[in-house]
Every structure is written in structure tokens, then in C-alpha cells.
Amino acid sequence: MTLASSPRLAGYVGLAALGLIVGLAVGRVEIVALAAPFALAAVVGAALKREPQLEASLALDRERALEGDEVVAAIELRTEAGAARLDVFLPLPDELEATRPNPRGIRLAAGESRTLELPLRCVRWGALGVGPALVRARDALGFHSWEGRVGHSAALRVYPSVETLHALLPPLETQVFIGNQVSRAKGEGVEFADIRAWTPGDRVRRINWRVSARRGELHVNEEHPERNTDVVLFLDTFAEVEHAGRGTLDLAVRAATSLAHRYLGRKDRVGLVSFGGFLSWLFPASGTLQLYKIVDSLLQMDIVLTFAAKGVDFLPPRTLPPKALVIALTPLLDTRSASALLDLRARGFDLVVIEVSPVPFVDPGKGELADLSYRLWRLSRESLRARYQRAGVPVVEWQDGVPLNVPLEEVAAFRRYARPARA
């Protein structure tokens, strides 16, 4: 710990010395008497110079929390020499808020151990580091202070809150494993699909007796089987726009979390691709473990500026399985992501683009030139949307404050009336 002495201590020593010398020189005891208390204070100040020998540890009551939850940080302090005043401050990231005073001043006797509890409210998601604690110890009269960091930091993962989604986007084609999505194919299932003539090998219980009686020959029911879906969440992390703690990346992460939670809940396989300055991916898989992997990966999401050209060729083939539904969450700010998505569409992937609109976070500026620039920028975005739509890709704008159900419903309506052409 770093020692710092109060400037007044040196001042007292100087006053005492000056008083003694002047008093002796002019032969007046009153001046020596003026100096005496300052000399005493200087001696006392030197006597109080004892380092507190502080030990501390920091622990959180849990490692994972949701937005809005309260987490308690416990700082255990112990000192061998004692501290007349100990100011303890726990540095917090912007995503956490202390609900009790921080810093706090306490007193520790020699050999005493004490635990300070500080409740923290999780304001925003993220992979966060709390601490280490900063302390400043002072002697009884404040002549000396010792400052430093004590203990270690603690890791906390705050997960984004999940939005309730009423309906999910159905894929154009399902996969082969059992799931909750009604497939277009015909086979054994619950949803009625068709009636056909009986062939050897058909089960007796599938025979539609009414039709068979009417037609005079056996006919069986065909159903749509329930199959699972492969979904790939494609996040554009080339650039973002933010304002007052909210931004396009924040919205994209929240949407991805909600979508992953819902799709994995109905036994689908979900993968993740972060396409930007830092390329990362998760192969599609199912289950709770995959949900944790996706959310932990989303917590690490950050914008890394780069000018390198990137394409989807950089991604391993398993990242984008055939017939997967690719849901792209992009602010449409970077042309590289637009090119990559159009490339995916050209390769036959079932692509949906949810435009995380940066418009609410942009200040149009004042003046004719700023207004013109803003309008040109809006027009260029319209042009990019038109490119997607010409390629048969549904693009919906999603603004902050609007429930995610709204753009999903718009996409579903688009796909209901506009089927992609197949060669």
C-alpha cells in the first residue's frame, strides 16, 4: 500500500522549530509555549505511523444473474495493526449499480475481521468484473494514509432478460430429427396431410375406413411429421450505433437470446455466428447446455473495427448446415455483412433479415448539410433493403421499444405470400 503523509505534519514541525528558535532568540517564553503543542503534534504524528497490514477478499453470492437481479458483494477485511479509519470503495462497471453507499468508512481494531456487504443491481447484461476493492486507511488524526488495492476481482455474468415470443418463424424446410415443427413432408405424425391408396407395408391403424368404404379399396391417411429445425443466428458485429447506453448491438444480443431460448425450448438446434471484426461461431446443437454456450458467447460480443474484407467462406461448413433457417440481426451499416448475407441467399439458404434500426440512436444534426446527409443515408438504407427484397429475402425494420414479436409477425406474413422460387 502507498503511504502518503499530510502536508500539515511538515507544517507543524516547521512551526514548532520556528517557534522554539524565535522564542529563544527574543527571550519570550510565550512564543515557545505557542510552539509546544505543534511539537507535540509532530511527535504524535510520527508515533501514529504504523501500516495497517490489511488483508481483504471479495466474493459474490452468485456467478450468474439476470438483468434486474440483485447480487450481493461481500468484502472481508482483516487488519493486524488496526485502522482508525478505513474507507472502502468497490469499483463497479457501468452495468452494475450499488444500492447502498459506496465508498464506506469503517473502523477496525487491531486483529479485527469484518465483512462489508454491498448489494449490487444488475442494470445491463454483460460479462463483468467486480473489484478489486480500493482502500484508504488513516491513523486516528489523519496524519498518514495508506492507499491501495486489496484482494482480487470477481467475475459476474449478467444475462439479458428474455422477451416472450408468441410465435416463431417456421423454416421452409425441416431437418430429419424429431421436433416440434410440423414438416411439409408426409409420413407419420399428428397433423393430417393427405389420403392415398394403401400399399404393402402400411399399418392397419392408418387405414381411413370411410374413404376405403366409399372407394371400394383401401386408403390410408398421411400426416405431416413433427421434425426439428436448424436455426443459425447471424449477428452483424462490424459496426453499431448507440446512445445513452442503448444501441443496435444491445438490441441484437437481446433478440438473439430470446430467439435462442425459444427455439432451443422446442428441441430445435441453434447455432450462432458473429460476423464482424472478430469472427466467431457456435455449431448448431440443442439442449440447455447449448443455450448457456450461446448466451455466454453473446455476452462476449463486442464491436471490433476492421477494414478487412470478409466473406462467409471463412466459416466452417458445419456452421451453416443445409436447409438451416438463417436469422440475420444486422443494423445494415456495413456493406460487407450485406454482401455475405446475399451470398448466403445465393447459396440457397433460407434467410431472414431483421434490421436492428440505428435510426432512433442517430442524431440528425442541425443545418441544411446535416439534414441532406441524413436523408441520403436513409435513402442508401432503403436501397440496400430493396436489394434484399429483390433477392427474395424478407427484411423488416425493428426499432428500440417495439416488441420483437412485431418484426417476426411481419416476416411470417411476407413468407406466407411470397415463396422463394426454386430451380
Next chain:
Amino acid sequence: MYAAVLADAIARDPRLAVVTAVLGGLGFLLLAFMLVLGWQGSLAAALLLLGGAYAGAVVVHGASVDERAPLVAVGLLLCGELASWSLEERIHVVAERGVVRARAVAVASLCGAGLVASALVIAVAGAPAVRGLAPTAVGALAAVAAIALAIRLARR
């Protein structure tokens, strides 16, 4: 506290009232400067100016010993301690009551001990003069011991 000491110094000798008031006023300005801007470096200078004003009034006033000197000395010390404490509390830290109480007790104890030390100086100066080798040696040893103790404590 500062104003009280200054008033006492001015009242000590009306012949030097103007000089005392100017010196003390300058010291007051320095003290205010310290409290407003948070610069502790000017504390000693402020106390020195006021102490100097009092010392000048005492010297000019006459040969009789001013028995109120210990009170003036403690007043100056208390002024310095309170000014320094108020500067430390500028950085708002919510402290337990025991912390504030302990500091108040420590300041009061220091001022009390300072009053006793200052009064002892006046009392010893008023005692009949004792001459001889033994008292001189005792005095010299006491001075050396005090300095050695101070050095030892400072080195700790």
C-alpha cells in the same frame, strides 16, 4: 476559532492593532484559500501569520508573561486540525458514527495534551531559576532524550 485568536491578539496591544489585524487578515485569507481550493499547503502559512501577529503583540506589550499563551497555542492547533479534517471530509464517504466520534476524541485529546504541554512551558519558565552543573546536565539529557525519541518515532 481563528477569529477568536486574532481578536485576542489585536486586543493585546492596541498600538499594534493595525499591524496585527493585517497579518491576521492575510492569514485568514490564506486559510479561506485553503478551504475553498482544498490546498493544505497554505495551512502552516496561515497559522504562522496569526502566530506571528500574536508574538509581535506579546513582544511589544511588555516583559510580563502572558498566561493566556497556552490557550492561544491550543486555539491555533485546533484551527489547523479542524481545517484539515474538513478538507478530508470533502470526498464524501459515508462513515460510521464510531469513525467520526473517534476522530473527534483524538483531536480533543491532542488539543488537551497540547494545552498541558504549553502550560507546562509557562509554568517551568515561571519557576525560580536553578543553577548548577546537575540541573544543566539533566536539562541537556532531557533535550537529547526528547530528540532521540522523536527520531525513533519518526523512523518507525
